[in-house]
Amino acid sequence: MRKVAFYTLGCKLNFSETSTIGRQFEEKGYKKVEFSDTPDIYIINTCSVTDNADKKCQKIVREAKKIAPNSYVAIIGCYAQLKPKEISELEGVDAVLGAAEKFRLLELLDGFVKDDAPKVLATEIKETKEFVSGYSMNDRTRTFLKVQDGCNYKCSFCTIPLARGKSRSATIADIIKNAEEIAATDTKEVVLTGVNIGDFGIIDGRRQERLIDLLKELDKVEGIERFRISSIEPNLLDEEIIEFCGQSDKFVPHFHIPLQSGSDKMLELMRRRYRTDLYKSRITEIKSQMPDACIGVDVIIGFPGETEEDFLDTYNFLNELDVAYLHVFTYSERPNTDAVHMDGVVPKAERAKRSKMLRILSDKKKRAFYESQIGTQRTVLFEHDIEEGKMFGFTENYVRVEAKYDPALVNELKDIELVKVNDQNIVEIKEPEIVYEKH
Numbered sequence: 074m075r076k077v078a079f080y081t082l083g084c085k086l087n088f089s090e091t092s093t094i095g096r097q098f099e100e101k102g103y104k105k106v107e108f109s110d111t112p113d114i115y116i117i118n119t120c121s122v123t124d125n126a127d128k129k130c131q132k133i134v135r136e137a138k139k140i141a142p143n144s145y146v147a148i149i150g151c152y153a154q155l156k157p158k159e160i161s162e163l164e165g166v167d168a169v170l171g172a173a174e175k176f177r178l179l180e181l182l183d184g185f186v187k188d189d190a191p192k193v194l195a196t197e198i199k200e201t202k203e204f205v206s207g208y209s210m211n212d213r214t215r216t217f218l219k220v221q222d223g224c225n226y227k228c229s230f231c232t233i234p235l236a237r238g239k240s241r242s243a244t245i246a247d248i249i250k251n252a253e254e255i256a257a258t259d260t261k262e263v264v265l266t267g268v269n270i271g272d273f274g275i276i277d278g279r280r281q282e283r284l285i286d287l288l289k290e291l292d293k294v295e296g297i298e299r300f301r302i303s304s305i306e307p308n309l310l311d312e313e314i315i316e317f318c319g320q321s322d323k324f325v326p327h328f329h330i331p332l333q334s335g336s337d338k339m340l341e342l343m344r345r346r347y348r349t350d351l352y353k354s355r356i357t358e359i360k361s362q363m364p365d366a367c368i369g370v371d372v373i374i375g376f377p378g379e380t381e382e383d384f385l386d387t388y389n390f391l392n393e394l395d396v397a398y399l400h401v402f403t404y405s406e407r408p409n410t411d412a413v414h415m416d417g418v419v420p421k422a423e424r425a426k427r428s429k430m431l432r433i434l435s436d437k438k439k440r441a442f443y444e445s446q447i448g449t450q451r452t453v454l455f456e457h458d459i460e461e462g463k464m465f466g467f468t469e470n471y472v473r474v475e476a477k478y479d480p481a482l483v484n485e486l487k488d489i490e491l492v493k494v495n496d497q498n499i500v501e502i503k504e505p506e507i508v509y510e511k512h
């Protein structure tokens with residue numbers, strides 16, 4: 074039996090796709106093994122958003138070759154779509170497959186026989202129209218279910234549309250079928266993933282279905298206790314969706330909403346499709362329907378043209394906003410984007426300073442949100458990982474908690490009371506005897 078190992082860089086969507094490809098291999102009789110387990114084949118799924126994607130890719134190939142010098146190495150994913158030729162020139166690479174080809178690995182690389190030169194199979198991204206559905210299945214605690222791919226927006230800093238193509242989705246019927254398969258595995262939580270989930274519903278180049286209808290159908294799937302939307306653009310998170318989540322027992326009160334800048338001038342330069350007033354109104358709406366909702370925010374600092382004043386607008390906007398944490402991205406130049414030609418480049422040291430300020434703000438916000446939850450009763454989904462005799466989990470509203478390790482609690486939903494925020498910004502819960510009643 075030939076052995077195959079996978080390595081994934083980047084987002085949840087990549088993880089979901091690696092997992093789908095892994096199942097294709099297993100169906101064909103390959104054995105999925107760990108990276109270090111001397112596999113015959115390595116599949117490395119890359120990301121274009123990662124800084125130094127080329128160096129990271131090279132490093133992983135080198136490590137693979139050290140473990141299994143005769144292995145076959147195939148590179149797939151966003152970076153493979155953007156720079157197929159460069160990747161094929163990295164030492165040790167046997168094949169590079171683009172966005173359209175990655176799901177046909179087994180057929181296209183027939184038997185994984187090494188050639189004199191690396192194979193490069195990457196059609197132009199505009200030819201990539203097919204949607205391949207799938208979900209990750211690593212442990213049973215949480216699964217990433219892919220519902221959408223690609224993006225029709227043209228944010229001036231982003232290479233994702235070039236790497237993943239036009240917006241397209243699975244049908245609701247297909248997604249429900251996948252969700253039912255997941256439900257049969259005793260998975261407790263499903264995270265909906267996509268590039269631009271709010272744009273769900275484009276099938277065969279035509280808008281045919283709506284996200285809200287997908288959510289309503291998923292809500293009826295028996296055997297899945299929780300659904301989480303990984304991220305959604307503010308202009309697409311409409312009142313109907315917010316209201317639905319507010320009433321649903323399964324869609325959790327947790328939203329991750331990219332803002333990118335708290336300055337309208339910067340939002341325009343970034344070519345985002347909303348301004349700060351819309352963003353703020355979405356937060357107000359969520360909080361009025363779900364006062365305990367956890368809201369996370371993506372923000373980019375150091376974008377060209379961002380003056381000290383613009384940055385302070387962002388800082389102050391976020392400081393006043395009722396959100397729980399920030400994901401701070403430091404702008405870095407990407408080839409083939411409009412932003413790379415813009416004036417007003419922010420010096421690297423200034424970018425680092427701004428990024429640090431926002432990271433400190435994020436820590437403060439998270440602590441304040443956690444503190445606001447102390448004394449409340451929540452439900453925690455306990456995970457597999459153990460650290461110094463402790464286990465961890467998240468509440469429905471995304472508070473990270475810790476408890477004494479108990480194997481019986483892994484992948485279990487338990488009602489608990491939040492007691493105290495500790496020095497690591499993790500919440501301690503009430504003593505196990507009181508806590509661990511059956512949900």
Ligand code: SF4
Pocket residue numbers: 224225226227228231232233234268269306
């Ligand atoms: S919405 Fe903008 S940032 Fe997000 S994937 Fe599309 S182009 Fe990129």
